[in-house]
Amino acid sequence: MDHLLATTIKLENLSLSGSNLISDEYWNRYFMEKGSHLKSFKVYHTDGQFGDDQVEMIANNCSQLTRLKISHNQKVTDAGISHISRISTLQHLGLEIEKTKSSTPYIQILDSIGPQLRTLSLGRVHKIDNSVLNAIHDNCQNINKLRITDNGVMTDVGFAHLFTNWLNPPLSFIDLSKNRHIDAAVPRDNPDNIGLCSLGFEALMKHSSTTLRYLDINSCRHISLQSFESAFSAEKIYPELQEMNISFCQEVNDFIVGSIFRTCPKLKKLIIFGDFKVKDVRVPKGKILIGMPNAMGMQIEGTEANEEEGRSI
16 A cells, blocks of 8 residues: 555556455555546455445545545445445445445445445345335436345345336346345245245246346245246247346246256256256257256256257266
């Protein structure tokens, strides 16, 4: 950090992972002295360093910042997150904050800068609720990439509302993995429809069917067989979809996997770990099926154009 402070180079992009030996004092100095040049700042795995004061310093000093990512952070609190709402130049935002307690700071961000965001990634957001989904629906109209993961509070109704009559154009990248109800005593019961379930999944596929290229709904295990059948029925087509992760979706079976291959002509990779109803699927040429629960191998690559059985790897 001494070198960065001493150099005359005007860094526009800075990405640091595991920088837990940089003190908060040095972070403050860097943002005060060099922050005005930054356009992209990403910081990962800072342990007990980099907290609310540093996020405030970014908001006060980084006047050209368009991309911000703070990931695997153990010090920033809701108070620090709220400072991001003042970064008026942001277009790309990624947060994975361990101490998130409420939805309020996220709503502040979306109310303030939501209309200009192009990508939004909220990882491991265990405690935020449907009010954040409502704020995305009401404020964001230019998002191309959306990630919301590891939540056990948001409901199927909330996800369905997000994608229904949303003025945002169809997305190309959606990751809603691990949004599901967790109860060790009765894991299959979900009386309140917590997480991404059937209604939300159907609304998602309808909204972004024409442009979606990447979809991850890993562990969204309360999506029904009927919803999968409807989404990948014979008359549907997803012309741009290239990669899907539907692992640990308990209703996925041979018919659903075959339907996905038929309705997604550009699909290259389909991941199905933990989908134990998948028994015997023929993989078309140019496609890769990963996670097949059989003795032949966990990855099957299609080798024949007429959908003959693929090659196990």
